[in-house]
Amino acid sequence: MTAAATAEPTRRDFLYIATAAVGSVGAAAALSPLVSQMNPDASTIAAGAPVDVDLGSIQPGQIIQVFWRSKPIFIFNRTPKDIKLAQDADWQSLRDPQPDSARVKQGHEQWLVVIGICTHLGCIPLPHQGGFDGWFCPCHGSQYDSSGRIRQGPAPLNLQLPPYEFLSASRIRIGENSQA
Amino acid sequence: MSGYSTYKPQSPFMQWLERRLPIASLIHSSFIAYPTPRNLNYWWTFGGILTFMLGVQIVTGVVLAMHYTPQVDFAFDSVESIMRDVNYGWLLRYIHANGASFFFLAVYIHIARGMYYGSYKEPREVLWILGVILYLLMVVTGFMGYVLPWGQMSFWAATVITNLFSALPGIGDPIVTWLWGGYAVGNPTLNRFYSLHYLLPFIIAGVVVLHIWALHVVGQNNPTGVEPKTEKDTVAFTPYATVKDAFFIGLFCILFAYFIFYIPNYLQHSDNYIPANPGQTPTHIVPEWYYLPFYAILRAIPNKLAGVIALGLAIISLAFLPWLDTSRVRSANYRPAYRVFLLVFFAAVIGLGYLGSQEPTGGYVIAARILTLYYFGFLYVILPLLGLFETTKPLPNSISESVLREGSPAGASAPASGA
CATH class of the missing domain: 2.102.10.10 (Rieske [2Fe-2S] iron-sulphur domain)
Structure with missing residues (x-):
């Protein structure tokens, strides 16, 4: 945690942000089937x-x-x-x-x-x-x-x-x- | 929820449990030792009634779900089978159907009480907003439940309400198709409404916990609107509030039972005993009585999109009350002008309810427009200005002073205080 004290962004900061960003994209992707299942399916169309x-x-x-x-x-x-x-x-x-x-x-x-x-x-x-x-x-x-x-x-x-x-x-x- | 408890576990087992999960002291501090203002009147028993009604709806609903089939070809017949074949099915369904009405009756009285006594004011804003969220969840749950019997009114209520979203420019039609799961209200719609109708009551129960939590942090308001200052101003929740609530729940249940056993279909529409027919709209279509004021607002406005926006705003605006009302005095008993405007507001809402049940022609439309104007005028013009111009009556120094001055020194109930 000593890295947090430095003013310059560290490689660890970059890793945190990159991980959170990829995680958010994953969460959004996981949401899409949940939303999509409510639309008319192929048989209805x-x-x-x-x-x-x-x-x-x-x-x-x-x-x-x-x-x-x-x-x-x-x-x-x-x-x-x-x-x-x-x-x-x-x-x-x-x-x-x-x-x-x-x-x-x-x-x-x-x-x-x-x-x-x-x-x-x-x-x-x-x-x-x-x-x-x-x-x-x-x-x-x-x-x-x-x-x-x-x-x-x-x-x-x-x-x-x-x-x-x-x-x-x-x-x-x-x-x-x-x-x- | 803590800080009031004088609970000391006696038995070795309770002492053992207290060190691991202090649930007994939580219950004790929340529902036994919790100090409640000594001047609460019977309008304050509706919180208890609402909790009771939520329990009634969940218990009867879970049982009804054991006999109901969420499929367009069988839904109507399965409800008829509940009425005719299932042991006591008629009773359970009549309790559940009328229970929805009585749930809404109680919530409207509860909201009106909050508005009359200024229960939404600082520091109870979050408590109030949680209440508005609960009301919104009730509206959605009640609507979806009404669709399940798959009668004519069920089908057309689903069609009309989902079509409200089609008023939104651009995204409206895709949203409606998404809600339906097809080109019209059909089996996918019924199925998802059933799923959500089962889920939402438990979400409501969760928000009720937050609502009661917030209540126990800021404490109850009371008919004077003056915060309790000393121990003389309060009494313990048990026995005073619990017994009083139980007594009034009993009275409420007498009325509830009268509807269930004597006029179970009084609040229903006979058209809903006709199976859903996507090819024919009933000649006179109205929502359940508890949505009528908002339905009247929707119809009062000649533009479709504006009507839908007004409908939504009419409900959402309640959440802004803590900031729309600029007066520092809480109770309408000490605000003579506010009291008159508020009682007219209540009358306007009831009037809108009546107009919502009538055919939208001629004089009815004009009357609905006038009352709609007052509805929003009260919230967005009268309320903010009143706080600046109104001369309020002097407030009592304390709750106990107000009770003693009015000549009933004992007991937790206040004399009739004008409400």
Whole structure:
């Protein structure tokens, strides 16, 4: 311990600091599996593969709910009235401004495909309710229009769009978007 | 925890043990000879009640864990099996479920008592902060326990609460996925909540030891807020405090038993007897009653991130009380203005609780915003300023003087002191 009395750093000081530094790195490395084990594992990720949905049986005005990656996906077969309401809305004044054309695939304006999770705190909005011909979230009162855009209530964003593509006029694949 | 003991081991075995592990004298000095202010009223029995409730929850919880299955396909049915098949399972589950409510009832009274009598002030800041940490641990434990029956309210409570973190910019979504262990609340979520729900009560028990340790270093506050000065101001913990605590725990248990045996589901939501359905949110979703004031604050704020921050700040701010309150006088009995503002604060919290249970529309939102404003206004504006402007009443010279002056010279309990 006589080395501690000298003002100059000694080789022993260097060894102490180096040992502590390597020890800290080791402790941090040991922490990483403990943190990582809580993330989704490979089987969960694999189960999130794309799903195909046949649109043929969906009646005009009907909203169906399918699951992709444990998330509910709403598929809305919009009537001409719903489409017109969505297109005519003054979208620039909305909270999350988006024209209807940015929320559907060109040539498939009839079909709205959105993730059915309220962007506020994750509840599932109820279809055909609320004042905008779309959805109403029972948890905190957010209302979405027939384009899935937030119109009223605490939710900050429009209903999210999942990646999807049309395989044919009446068949979509959710989870994949080769055009994008 | 030492310094009060007059303990002298008598038997040869106790003398032998004392030289090796002085546990008997530690217990004696902490829970028998420990001097406690002679004027403590019944509001001071809630510490004992809380310790009792922690014991009740751990014992019933460990037993329930013997019959519960933390797996999404079996969790709901295993809870139903506890209710129908397991011998006395219904009783154990009703004690545990209602026990959570009574645990929170007791902690709210305990916190309110601390605020009324200024128990957080110098030198009790660390004691108070440990208390806020205990409350936070209770909130987390209670939430995770509520998820375990895997009913509709369990599932959607888990979804809504974990989604609070999604408000954080950038890191929000990875955190939520990490908490879930998947793309949504599911089996990994249930499993880890079960593990943590079993662990956290023992962490709570550990922090309770620190809380009581800190209490025994600085001593108890009392209704006058004047520190004990002579032996005349105090009485021994046993029998005075232990018997008084035991008596009031008995009264508390009568109310507790009334809920368990007569209205066991009064504080529950019927939707939680429907198995969890990830495809449908219940039409009216509210948290347990003990989270309602904070839920109302969350909903009162129209911006998602700001709402989540306000929710967190509403709880964390309690830890800053020792520094937000600038007055040197502890007890609200000698602070007429503080007393009025504080009672309005309590009323505002109860009002927020009511608003949290209602649909978030029109007038309810406006009322919740006004009460939220008062909640933070009280903590961050009124409290710091009051200490500078308030004229306080003269304090008694000592605890015994205040007791004798008010005309009840004997006994440890103070006359009703306005609280």
